Amino acid sequence: MKVYFHPMFYEEYTSDPAAESGRMEAIVSEIESHVEFLDCQPATEEQILAAHTPEHIEKIHQQGLYEIASLAAGGALQAATTGLKEPSFGLVRPPGHHASANSCWGFCYFNNMAISLYGLRASHGISEIFVLDFDLHFGDGNVNILEHETWIEIINPESLNRERYLDRVKSCLLATRADVIAVSAGFDNHLNDWGGLLHTDDYRRMGNWVSEAAQRNSGGCYGILEGGYNHNVLGRNVLAFLRGLEGEAGQD
Numbered sequence: 001m002k003v004y005f006h007p008m009f010y011e012e013y014t015s016d017p018a019a020e021s022g023r024m025e026a027i028v029s030e031i032e033s034h035v036e037f038l039d040c041q042p043a044t045e046e047q048i049l050a051a052h053t054p055e056h057i058e059k060i061h062q063q064g065l066y067e068i069a070s071l072a073a074g075g076a077l078q079a080a081t082t083g084l085k086e087p088s089f090g091l092v093r094p095p096g097h098h099a100s101a102n103s104c105w106g107f108c109y110f111n112n113m114a115i116s117l118y119g120l121r122a123s124h125g126i127s128e129i130f131v132l133d134f135d136l137h138f139g140d141g142n143v144n145i146l147e148h149e150t151w152i153e154i155i156n157p158e159s160l161n162r163e164r165y166l167d168r169v170k171s172c173l174l175a176t177r178a179d180v181i182a183v184s185a186g187f188d189n190h191l192n193d194w195g196g197l198l199h200t201d202d203y204r205r206m207g208n209w210v211s212e213a214a215q216r217n218s219g220g221c222y223g224i225l226e227g228g229y230n231h232n233v234l235g236r237n238v239l240a241f242l243r244g245l246e247g248e249a250g251q252d
C-alpha cells in the first residue's frame with residue numbers, strides 16, 4: 001500500500017500529544033516492512049483556501065505552523081488521489097478533524113480531510129463521498145466545514161458499547177453508495193489509549209468493511225491519521241487498519 005509520509009513529521013512542532021516525539025517512529029517501525037512510503041508534497045494555498053478563510057491561514061502562518069500543516073494537508077490530498085485507484089493512507093501530522101474554516105483546536109490546524117475532499121472533487125468530479133471518522137473525539141471541524149455539502153455524508157460513530165459501535169460502522173458502510181470512502185483514522189479509542197474501547201483487530205475489521213464498500217461501489221478509499229497517543233499500541237493499530245483496507249478479511 002502507498003503511504004504518504006515526510007521526515008518532517010518526525011519533528012516536535014508543538015508541545016501537544018499529537019506532536020510528541022516518538023509517535024511517528026512508533027508507527028513507521030511497525031508498518032515499514034508492509035508498505036511503500038512516498039513523500040508528501042505540501043498543499044497549495046489555493047487548495048487550503050477551499051476549506052479555510054484567508055484569516056485562518058494567516059493565523060497558522062503567524063504560529064509558524066504553515067509549513068508542517070500544509071505538508072499534512074498535501075499528504076492527505078495525495079492519499080485521496082491514489083485512493084481512487086488503490087487503497088492508500090496519509091501518515092501525516094498535525095491531525096485535522098478539529099479544524100474548522102476559521103478556527104481550530106485539539107492539536108489540529110488545517111482540516112486535512114476537507115482539503116483532500118475538495119481537491120478530489122475539483123480534480124476528479126467525485127459525485128458522492130462517505131466520511132467515516134472513528135477517532136475517539138467527534139470530528140467537529142469535518143462536520144462544520146462539510147456538513148452543508150450534499151455530496152458528503154459523515155459518520156462519527158459514538159457508543160460506549162464495543163459491539164454496538166462496530167455494528168453502527170458496519171451498517172453504515174453496508175448502506176452507502178458513495179464512490180469514495182474517506183476515513184479520519186484516529187486510534188485514541190483503543191483499549192490501551194484514551195478511549196479504552198476498541199481492540200486492535202477492530203481496526204482491521206473496520207478497514208475491511210471500508211474496502212468492501214469501496215469495491216462494491218466500484219469506487220476508491222483512503223485514510224488519514226488523526227489521533228492516537230499510546231505509542232506502545234499505535235503502530236499495531238495503524239497496521240491492522242491498513243491490512244483491513246487492503247482487503248484482509250480475517251474472521252468477522
Ligand SMILES: [Zn+2]
Nearest residue numbers: 135136137227
Ligand atoms: Zn481524538
